[in-house]
Amino acid sequence: MLGVWEIISPYILPLYYVIIFFVVINLLLENRNPLKTHSYLMLLLLLPIIGVAIYFFFGQHQRKRKVFAKRGLINQAFGPLYAQEHLDNQTRVNPQVIKPYGQFEKLIRFLKNDLSPLTLNNSVTVLRNGEEKFPQMMNALREAKDHIHIEYYIFEDDGIGGAVTDLLMEKAKQGIEVRMLVDGVGSLALKKSFFKKLKASGVQLAEFMPVLFPSFTSKINYRDHRKILIVDGKVGFTGGINISDRYINNHTHPEYWRDTHLMIEGEAVKTLQFLFFLNWQFVVQHELETADKYFPELGHFGDHCVQINASGPDWELASIMDSFLIAITSARTKVRIATPYFIPTESILDAITTVSKSDVKVELMIPYESDSWIVQAASLSFIEELLAAGVSIYFYQKGFLHSKVIAIDHSFASVGTANMDYRSFDLNHEVNAYLYDEDLVETLIDQFEEDKKECIQITLEDWRKRSLKQKLKESVCRLLAPLL
Incomplete structure (x- = not known):
């Protein structure tokens, strides 16, 4: 007698192809971010059965x-x-109230339209x-x-x-x-x-x-x-x-x-x-x-002067991501960023590299060792591009850097729960406080400068000496970045 497997095996592969077909069609019809679509397609290609399971568990907009x-x-x-x-x-928003913070007027007005009053x-x-x-x-x-x-x-x-x-x-x-x-x-x-x-x-x-x-x-x-x-x-x-x-x-x-x-x-x-x-x-x-x-x-x-801003999967605006974008591109002299997880969207990455190429000094501080190897590998894949654009990169070594702070010039800072990654921007419920006060910003800058003493700074020349194995691991993890 034929075993059960011998009976059903001829139907397994065709059934799987049908499932893949409908998954791909569904992905395309959702018109989601192309990077996320590409990442799921890559996942389906590299991990055929597991990739489908991950999509059904975590990937559906329905x-x-x-x-x-x-x-x-x-x-x-x-x-x-x-x-x-x-x-x-x-x-x-009263124009006279905004006047002292004119550099960030676009940001203030953007946030107030999302129930984030000044x-x-x-x-x-x-x-x-x-x-x-x-x-x-x-x-x-x-x-x-x-x-x-x-x-x-x-x-x-x-x-x-x-x-x-x-x-x-x-x-x-x-x-x-x-x-x-x-x-x-x-x-x-x-x-x-x-x-x-x-x-x-x-x-x-x-x-x-x-x-x-x-x-x-x-x-x-x-x-x-x-x-x-x-x-x-x-x-x-x-x-x-x-x-x-x-x-x-x-x-x-x-x-x-x-x-x-x-x-x-x-x-x-x-x-x-x-x-x-x-x-x-x-x-x-x-x-x-x-x-x-x-x-x-x-x-x-x-x-x-404070604005509280939130975002989440039910929020109409990607407010925290968009506010970061507006704030960074408003910089005139210097941007300081401390984040435990750095997997930026293309728009955030472009904003950082563009202002850096515009004679704005940009400093990024991330942990030397993360609590997730795949997230760290994806983060490291962005380092060479940032260094080539003139961004200064610091790896915090004293322990785990979990601080989520952005300080721009000497008049604006963000402190909150949002990391600079896809998960915080698109999936999690987050909240950030935006501070428009020179004394508060100076306090955060002083702490940033103190933390730099516990860091090592990476140069482009040294970074390019990494092994081929390490570079390949980072590149593969970067393909999955929108899903992390």
Whole structure:
């Protein structure tokens, strides 16, 4: 008798060709970015069966549309109402207000059209590493009088995570509203007992898009990569630092972690509040009443000028990527970029090389060793082109550089959660704070210059001496860059 395999094997290959045919047709009809289309076609060619599986799991736009269909309805209902009630006056940009920041007028106007108003009444503190962030964060939590909203990609139930958890439960028992949102992939290690004890204390806890197959979670799309804390609608935190002991350099973790965060007090916190509500409503699947207490009238906090901008797979504009593009091309003298993951889109790469060729000094700082070999290899494939354009490249060696900072001239800086890669620009929910203040920018520049002391600078001549094997690995990984 013929075995089962002998019976079905003649049909396997034709069936596979039919599947490939429809996958390719679907890719073409979606009219997505040609680079991403090419990358998926390359994946199908190099990894025939695995490539198809990856496409069905992660590559289909239909999944994106289905996932965010209800969120779009919520946003449409809530967004305009929020703007009318809380941002209407601020979104009407006054020419006299913009005048001192004329160099970045295009950027300011672009962002305000995406519900990112220019706010003037703020006091901003730059926090270097977890050692500076967590004490300030804990103080703000202790002083909460009405509500706490916390949204994090990674929240670990370790030393600092346990301390934050205990304080949140204590505040909830005091009658303070506590809403907590964690990402289903970044915070995958949290146990059911963690959720149970917080909910028992009165904390409203939700998980952003929980996953069913942990083995596939390292690169699942559409993650909530934001790090946001809002206390009483007056104090906010955002930046690159998650809730985990690894971000505190107290010798309990072997690797030094270099990161940057912000504490914001004032009007810009209202935009953080708005962004929290959007994701919270998406997860709990119903609309909240946005009482005035969440957007309180504020006294004078300071004179720091701030715009908060967000992006995500449900956002109409690729706002963070486009804002980076506008900001970089607005540079007159110098651009400084620190990022842990550098896989730029063609437009961002062109912007960097073009301004560098226009007598604008450009400095790029990335980790000497990444936490992902394939991402690092893809990043390194851009180095020669950048060096040839006159960009100065620095590899940070003291530990892992996780800071996401752009400083332009001496009058603009961006600090936030977005890396300079396809995933942050197109797939993840991100948030960045844009600062138009010479003193704040100078603080970030000083930190950048201090970090350069822990770097090695690469020259074009030395870079070209890499082995053929290394160059080939980088080139292959670059082909897959839009999928990383």
